[in-house]
Amino acid sequence: MTKAKKLSAKQKAFRAVLIFLSCLFFLFAFCCTGKRIARLYGVGGVLDFADSAVVGLFGDCKATDEVTALKQKTGGILKGVCHPAQYGTKEILETAHIEWVRIDAYQSFDIYEEDGSYSPLFAYTLSTLQYHQSQGSKVLLVFSANMREAYYQYGYDIRTEEGTKAIQKAAKDFILEVRDYVGAVQVANECDVARFSAPFTIEECAKFIGVVMETFYEYKKDVVIGYNGTPINLIGLTECLQPWMRYCDWVGIDAYLGCFEPLSKSLSLVDGIVRGVWNAAHKPVIITEYGYMSSGEPKTKAEKEAVLKEYGFHSVQDAKNNIWKLIEQLPITFQERIASGVIAYSSDKELADTLFSGEHEKHLFRELESGYYVTGYEHTPEGQADFLRDSIEIFKKYDVVCGAFIYSMVDAASCYYCGFDDCPLETGWGLLNADGTPKPSYYAIQKAFADWND
Ligand SMILES: [Zn+2]
Numbered sequence: 001m002t003k004a005k006k007l008s009a010k011q012k013a014f015r016a017v018l019i020f021l022s023c024l025f026f027l028f029a030f031c032c033t034g035k036r037i038a039r040l041y042g043v044g045g046v047l048d049f050a051d052s053a054v055v056g057l058f059g060d061c062k063a064t065d066e067v068t069a070l071k072q073k074t075g076g077i078l079k080g081v082c083h084p085a086q087y088g089t090k091e092i093l094e095t096a097h098i099e100w101v102r103i104d105a106y107q108s109f110d111i112y113e114e115d116g117s118y119s120p121l122f123a124y125t126l127s128t129l130q131y132h133q134s135q136g137s138k139v140l141l142v143f144s145a146n147m148r149e150a151y152y153q154y155g156y157d158i159r160t161e162e163g164t165k166a167i168q169k170a171a172k173d174f175i176l177e178v179r180d181y182v183g184a185v186q187v188a189n190e191c192d193v194a195r196f197s198a199p200f201t202i203e204e205c206a207k208f209i210g211v212v213m214e215t216f217y218e219y220k221k222d223v224v225i226g227y228n229g230t231p232i233n234l235i236g237l238t239e240c241l242q243p244w245m246r247y248c249d250w251v252g253i254d255a256y257l258g259c260f261e262p263l264s265k266s267l268s269l270v271d272g273i274v275r276g277v278w279n280a281a282h283k284p285v286i287i288t289e290y291g292y293m294s295s296g297e298p299k300t301k302a303e304k305e306a307v308l309k310e311y312g313f314h315s316v317q318d319a320k321n322n323i324w325k326l327i328e329q330l331p332i333t334f335q336e337r338i339a340s341g342v343i344a345y346s347s348d349k350e351l352a353d354t355l356f357s358g359e360h361e362k363h364l365f366r367e368l369e370s371g372y373y374v375t376g377y378e379h380t381p382e383g384q385a386d387f388l389r390d391s392i393e394i395f396k397k398y399d400v401v402c403g404a405f406i407y408s409m410v411d412a413a414s415c416y417y418c419g420f421d422d423c424p425l426e427t428g429w430g431l432l433n434a435d436g437t438p439k440p441s442y443y444a445i446q447k448a449f450a451d452w453n454d
Pocket residue numbers: 362363415416417418419420423424425426
């Protein structure tokens with residue numbers, strides 16, 4: 001060994017520190033660049049969850065007093081289903097240990113007529129609540145499920161002082177009317193998803209949720225109040241909600257791994273999501289929507305050409321050049337979506353490009369693109385059953401997870417977004433087939449819920 005290479009203990013320590021700092025720097029640079037690239041592709045939220053999950057790994061997920069208090073008020077774990085529909089009969093629900101149903105209020109604003117009687121839609125909401133109560137089900141009710149509607153249909157605008165006061169008044173009217181029929185109320189729905197929140201920013205949505213939760217707080221009795229979001233940016237929404245968190249009893253997660261994006265390939269991401277949300281909110285967690293498509297696969301080029309041929313076109317370009325000839329042949333639901341302005345466009349070309357890209361193109365061709373799956377779970381009735389069973393095993397590991405609402409009770413006869421009856425995207429989510437007969441997922445839930453106790 002030469003003299004030049006001999007290092008003192010001090011120098012060795014200094015070198016080790018330098019190497020350590022360099023590694024940290026490169027790791028930091030890698031993460032920042034990686035995140036920036038990811039954000040460009042719209043997957044930043046997933047990475048935020050990954051970040052928080054890592055932090056969460058070092059914290060614990062032990063139940064706090066708030067978790068215990070929530071379970072006391074709700075009578076234990078919330079085992080529920082979304083959209084109970086006509087087949088949500090007492091026997092079908094009870095056999096599968098489904099004690100809760102989650103429904104949207106049909107009307108959340110302007111619930112009284114001028115003479116003080118209930119508006120027809122709110123009267124219908126109340127009778128639905130009474131029906132579920134008579135069936136022995138507990139209800140998680142969604143107030144103002146659609147921020148767009150609150151603004152465009154009823155004119156309630158959280159951005160103005162006058163609008164905020166009107167929202168407070170509407171929230172008070174609402175909670176006083178429903179509190180004897182429901183066990184839980186959710187304020188707004190998935191405000192971190194632009195489709196549901198536009199024209200409001202995430203900060204404005206948070207203010208809306210916060211103001212409503214604060215109003216509910218005084219009148220809610222034992223009803224537990226919360227809000228929800230998706231892995232897209234529930235953590236960001238939660239950060240914006242910090243001034244109002246003391247009025248919040250729970251935070252809801254809506255997740256559809258392997259169905260709407262091609263990134264979440266591993267079921268263990270569920271652990272990351274739960275830990276991330278707990279770490280960000282430190283509030284009892286309820287899985288407010290959770291499911292897996294039981295059908296759907298990519299279509300071949302020839303199959304897509306056959307779809308175009310049905311409409312009288314020989315290519316995508318041909319269809320784009322005659323976009324209104326295509327639109328007039330679409331189901332009325334799809335046409336109304338275009339007419340309502342939900343699909344924004346300023347020229348026929350822009351409309352054609354929008355329809356033949358992203359989500360809309362999948363509805364047009366009635367396909368689930370390749371790459372949309374969680375490893376080990378096919379989009380089949382059996383795959384859906386296995387997915388739900390294994391997911392609930394994960395939820396059960398966490399004391400802070402107070403329940404889950406499966407999306408949904410029954411397969412839809414047609415896709416609510418596009419109206420096609422053979423579109424797999426919004427039809428195969430049920431525990432029951434469209435005719436009311438149980439699917440494998442029903443039996444999976446029956447078993448999983450039976451074994452899920454406090
Ligand atoms: Zn569809």
